Amino acid sequence: MKWDTSASFDPVILVFKDSDKRMIVRTAGDAANALMKDWPSDDGEEFLVAVKACLDVMTGNIEADQLREAIIRAAMEAGVKAISVLH
Template identity: 45%
Template structure:
């Protein structure tokens, strides 16, 4: 895996009643997709899971995982909260 697996934080709201999560690494994204995601299908969901695996073996930069993770959240109807730069 690349020397850093971190990316700019992504906030998620409504992962469950009153739940909020901040995801800022490939590992957090993978864990969230596989254990906490409300649906386990959808094109963007599957692409996000694949992106995590690709990043873990070093074939994809973390920022690309972040982008696919955000698309999967939008597909699932999860509110994405991004901090201003």
């Protein structure tokens, strides 16, 4: 199976409150890294939806913009600030 980690969307800047860390997410690969390595909690419903959306984008089952929306919802759930940048 070929994974498309480069599927891109308008950037979302994530600001993590505990470490003042900032991250720009603009591809499915970026989103997967953020969710698996940097996310403050891995048990929220929106977190799980975002993880599934990553897989769905990488396999071509949904559009990248749907993943972007899932990341924003997961950030709200986890208390991560999500700054939405639209081009």
